[in-house]
Amino acid sequence: MKEPTYLRPLRWLTISIFLVMLVVYRLTENYLNRNLSTGWATFLSVTFSLIGIAILLILVFRLIYGQIWKLTLSQKKHEETAGLFKKSKDELEEKNIVITQKMNELKTLDRISRAMSSTMDLDRILNTILEGVAKHLNFDRAIICLVNEKQGFIEGRQAMGVAGELLSDLKIPLADGQNPIVKTVKDGRPYIIARVGEGGMHLQEPVSHQVRRLGSTQEESKAEVNSPPIYQGGTTSSQERTYGEIFAGLEGKVNAMASVPLVAKERVNGVLLVDNLHSGRPIEEEDLRSLVTFTNQAGLAIENARLYDTEKRFSEELRHQVELAKKELKEAQAHLIHSERLAAVGEMSVIVAHEVRNPMSSIRSCAQRIHKAVEEKDPNKKYTNYIMQEVDRLERIVKDMLTVTRQPKPNLVEENVNRVIEEILLHMDDEIRKSGTVLTKELDQNLPAILIDPALLKQVILNMIQNALIFMQDREKKELKIATGQDKRFLQIRISDTGPGIPAHNRKKVFEPFFSTKPQGTGLGLAICQRIILAHKGKIELESEMDKGTTFIVSLPMKRTRKKEEEKGLEG
Ligand SMILES: Nc1ncnc2c1ncn2[C@@H]1O[C@H](COP(=O)(O)OP(=O)(O)OP(=O)(O)O)[C@@H](O)[C@H]1O
Ligand SMILES: [Mg+2]
CATH class of the missing domain: 3.30.450.40 (GAF domain)
Incomplete structure (x- = not known):
């Protein structure tokens, strides 16, 4: 076992005291033995030794006490420093927590x-x-x-x-x-x-x-x-x-x-x-x-986000405007081509009409004279009849050509469209019945009177009904439906048949002059209809399904009043 370090000075101290005691005792004993009795000499030498030792001990203890005092002081200081250190450590930890919180907060904010x-x-x-x-x-x-x-x-x-x-x-x-x-x-x-x-x-x-x-x-x-x-x-x-x-x-x-x-x-x-x-x-x-x-x-x-939204809406609006302008341009182009073609046809038809009308009326009056002169039983009578019919047809064609080329000028009056339809159907009743067609009417009884040219509108509806009857001739199911209706802006007339339908590639062409799939057709009927309805500021659309039938939809503006039209006329 190892000796504890604090025992070493204690051991030396004890030996030193013993030695000092021995030396003092010996010195005083020798000296006193010469002058005093042995008893007194021993007593005094012991006393001196003890006083010496006491002085020595006092000195030693003062030294030790001084050292202990110094040690206590430094321990106190040490404790104080430790306290301070602990305090600053706690503060640091607190700050660390705050910084970590802030860091987390910043990270969160960043995320x-x-x-x-x-x-x-x-x-x-x-x-x-x-x-x-x-x-x-x-x-x-x-x-x-x-x-x-x-x-x-x-x-x-x-x-x-x-x-x-x-x-x-x-x-x-x-x-x-x-x-x-x-x-x-x-x-x-x-x-x-x-x-x-x-x-x-x-x-x-x-x-x-x-x-x-x-x-x-x-x-x-x-x-x-x-x-x-x-x-x-x-x-x-x-x-x-x-x-x-x-x-x-x-x-x-x-x-x-x-x-x-x-x-x-x-x-x-x-x-x-x-x-x-x-x-x-x-x-x-x-x-x-x-x-x-x-x-x-x-x-x-x-x-x-708001700026982006505004910009997006602006660019969408812009794109929409561009699309609209493009569409309008295309339509205007088509219209221009159409008008140019019509203008050419117009010029031609005016010349033809002028050149053809006089000889035609001469032919008709000659044929009429011969027709009258020929006996009823005479087989030639049917030829004179035929000549007159064909001349009438030619007259009609010339008239149609002139109508399609000239801008129709509607004579607008306030009229109920249902009444115009009823009038046409009254005239055509026989023809419809004879063709074996079933007629259905779905007329909106709440239609207001609007501004139309009844004669021109009659021409449109008549043309469409005639087309329907002709194209349903060879069909098993012959149904003709005429309906009227209205929304906020337009009054609508729908003429539907159960004919063969119009192929998709022809649906735009049917309104062009001279387009016809009929062997004897002039192809002017729908072109004239289109011009009349455009002159009314309306539109014609069609829906068709092959082998099922076709519906023509005529839309006429509701809000046109006589007053407005007159004002426009004055301005014009
Ligand atoms: N109801 C219909 N069903 C099927 N096709 C139709 C119908 N109406 C018109 N069409 C098509 O549109 C073409 C043009 O019609 P439009 O009335 O202009 O002339 P057309 O009837 O041929 O001749 P016209 O009217 O001068 O006798 C027709 O030849 C036909 O191909
Ligand atoms: Mg026709």
Whole structure:
């Protein structure tokens, strides 16, 4: 076993004392033995030895005591230093926790801001904001209100933990200056709304809040922070009840709700309202600080999304306009080609009509004379009849050619379209019955009288019915349906048959002059119809299914009044 170190000096001390005692004893004994009796000499030598030892011990103990005192002092100092060290260690740990929290907060903010900037969809951005407020900033409920400057309102746009209908009720006029949410927008800084409920809402500026008001200097904002204004005025607007409902149950709770502006480019574009309804946790300064850092990012993301949305809508509108212009150009081009062709036909037909009409009337009058002179029983009588019929047909063709080339000028009168249809059907009743066609009428009895040229409209309907009858000739099922109806802008006439249908590639061509699939057809019927309806500012469309039938739809404008037409005529 090893000897403890403190025993070594003790051992030496004991040996030294013993030796000193021995030396003193020997010296004094020798000296005293010579002068005194042995008893006295021994007594005195022992006494001197003891006094020597005592002096020696006092000296030694003083030395030891001094050392112990020094040791105690340094231990005290050591303890003090250790205390200080522990204190600073605790402080460091606390700071470390705060820094870690801040780091986490920053990381979260960074994650949220990256999530926000990854999309330009406003709704998705607002959802990300609400998620961030709930998950990372630990608020129970949140509402995002956006400023609608055009309409002068702040509107509830998206919420978390608040019923949808209450959110849609949240519409605050920007003019309501006493409203705490309007104040948040106008002042561009956050507020704590201390009490919400029946007694109204009271604003309280967060103490020592270092958020700079938009446009104010740093000195001003410092002054504001040191002596924050407290707003006592409750809301007096009609919206008060609605807030009361939304923030029900918050009465009496301090720091009940925070209203933080969503700022971007020195402009407030919305407000974030948060509270802790369920947990009842008060909103601390630290919460507000995090909220402000967060809403700065959120405000920018919202602004960007809004700008993107406006730009997108603008470019969509532009694209739409371009498409429309392209379509109009195409139509105008087609119309031009059509008109040019018509103009050429027109020129030709005027010449032909002029050249042909006189010889034709001579032929007809000669044929008529011969017809009269020829006996009834004479077999030649049928030829003179035939000559007259063909001349009539030629006359009709020439007339049609002139109609198709000249712009028809409708003589407009207020008339009920149903009446015009009934009149035509009265004339055609025989023809329809003889062809074995079943006629169905579905006439809207509430049709108003509109401005039309009844004679020209008759020509259109007649042409279409005749086409239907001709094209249904060889069909087993022969059904003709005439219907009328109306919507806001147009009155519609629908003429449907159960004929062979028109192939898709011919559906546009049928309105071109001289297009005909009939062996004896001139191909002018629908071209004339088209021109007449265009002169009425209407349109003709067709729906057709092969082997099922065709429907022609004639649309005439409803809102044309005689007065307007007359005014137009005068202007023209
Ligand atoms: N109801 C219909 N069913 C099927 N095809 C039709 C119908 N109406 C018109 N068409 C088609 O449209 C073409 C043009 O018709 P349009 O009335 O202009 O001339 P057409 O009837 O041929 O001759 P015209 O009327 O001068 O005797 C017809 O030849 C036919 O091909
Ligand atoms: Mg025809």
